[in-house]
Amino acid sequence: MRSPIEIMTTPRRLTRTALLAGFGLVMFLFESMLPRPLPWAKPGLANIATLLALYWLGPTSAWAVTLLRVLLGSFFLGAFLNPGFWLSLAGGVAAVAVMTALKKFGATQFSVIGVSLAGALAHVLAQITVAGFLIVKRVEIVYFLPAMLWPALFAGIVVGIAAMLLLERLSKMPA
Amino acid sequence: MKTLEAKTLLKALRPGDGLVLILFLALALGSFWAGDFLRAKEKLDANLTAIIIINNREVATKELTGASAFDIQGAFGAMTLQIENNRIRVRRSSCPNQVCVKQGAAQRPGEMLVCVPNRLVVLLRGYAPPLDRGPQGSRGDAVTH
Numbered sequence: 086m087r088s089p090i091e092i093m094t095t096p097r098r099l100t101r102t103a104l105l106a107g108f109g110l111v112m113f114l115f116e117s118m119l120p121r122p123l124p125w126a127k128p129g130l131a132n133i134a135t136l137l138a139l140y141w142l143g144p145t146s147a148w149a150v151t152l153l154r155v156l157l158g159s160f161f162l163g164a165f166l167n168p169g170f171w172l173s174l175a176g177g178v179a180a181v182a183v184m185t186a187l188k189k190f191g192a193t194q195f196s197v198i199g200v201s202l203a204g205a206l207a208h209v210l211a212q213i214t215v216a217g218f219l220i221v222k223r224v225e226i227v228y229f230l231p232a233m234l235w236p237a238l239f240a241g242i243v244v245g246i247a248a249m250l251l252l253e254r255l256s257k258m259p260a
Numbered sequence: 261m262k263t264l265e266a267k268t269l270l271k272a273l274r275p276g277d278g279l280v281l282i283l284f285l286a287l288a289l290g291s292f293w294a295g296d297f298l299r300a301k302e303k304l305d306a307n308l309t310a311i312i313i314i315n316n317r318e319v320a321t322k323e324l325t326g327a328s329a330f331d332i333q334g335a336f337g338a339m340t341l342q343i344e345n346n347r348i349r350v351r352r353s354s355c356p357n358q359v360c361v362k363q364g365a366a367q368r369p370g371e372m373l374v375c376v377p378n379r380l381v382v383l384l385r386g387y388a389p390p391l392d393r394g395p396q397g398s399r400g401d402a403v404t405h
Contacts, residue, residue: 120376194275196274199276231295238284
């Protein structure tokens with residue numbers, strides 16, 4: 086069993102993690118510029134990078150990709166330590182935790198799409214919890230849950246399919 | 261290179277995926293019904309307020325009482341909001357597609373009006389047992405004795 090530091094410092098893995106972190110960051114910035122028919126919902130394309138990292142490089146890389154994206158994304162948008170940053174962090178951490186656990190304990194039970202969907206669900210639940218305690222502070226927040234869950238359902242499936250197709254191609258890369 | 265085929269995707273699915281999907285749907289539907297249930301318990305005539313948000317910034321809070329109309333400046337141009345019969349709607353908007361005007365009035369807590377070009381969101385927040393207040397929902401400034 087190697088330590089996370091050792092895993093990360095394998096040069097090839099480190100490089101690939103950095104590439105995926107960059108990819109996730111670009112997706113995050115790209116979708117924050119897209120027009121949003123539902124202002125509170127984003128497709129979560131950055132989660133493709135986390136999924137790729139998780140399946141291609143392992144959980145340590147997935148955590149690194151997610152945390153770097155949240156942190157650097159907030160720097161680029163000038164939102165560091167804003168309410169939006171905490172929502173982003175909570176969602177990201179919850180999603181990567183759930184996805185890592187699902188992949189670890191049920192690799193044969195869940196496909197990438199299922200894992201992505203679970204990540205989307207965790208993301209929404211964490212965000213609404215943090216928003217409820219940090220910002221709105223009222224029980225009316227539950228009214229917002231369906232409005233967040235329905236878009237997340239479709240986004241989670243689309244992101245999962247995208248990640249699955251990309252992983253198929255990545256599997257042809259030399260390990 | 262393989263193209264995206266429904267068959268390939270279906271073959272990749274695992275039993276756990278269905279479980280996740282069911283859980284997801286249960287929560288989405290459950291929260292929808294829970295919201296309806298909570299709304300039904302609220303008094304719609306008391307303290308129903310509209311929170312007017314432009315460009316992610318809260319610019320005004322209006323109680324939905326009486327009848328009034330007021331102008332606001334959206335990100336795209338001017339808009340007129342109208343309050344009447346405990347409801348609020350967008351009466352006039354400068355935006356091209358007029359979705360917000362056609363959307364009609366919002367009257368239930370949790371409902372919202374949205375105008376994307378103007379970056380406007382009007383949230384209705386109503387009377388509900390709040391997490392951090394007394395049962396009357398009054399926001400006393402302080403208790404001084």
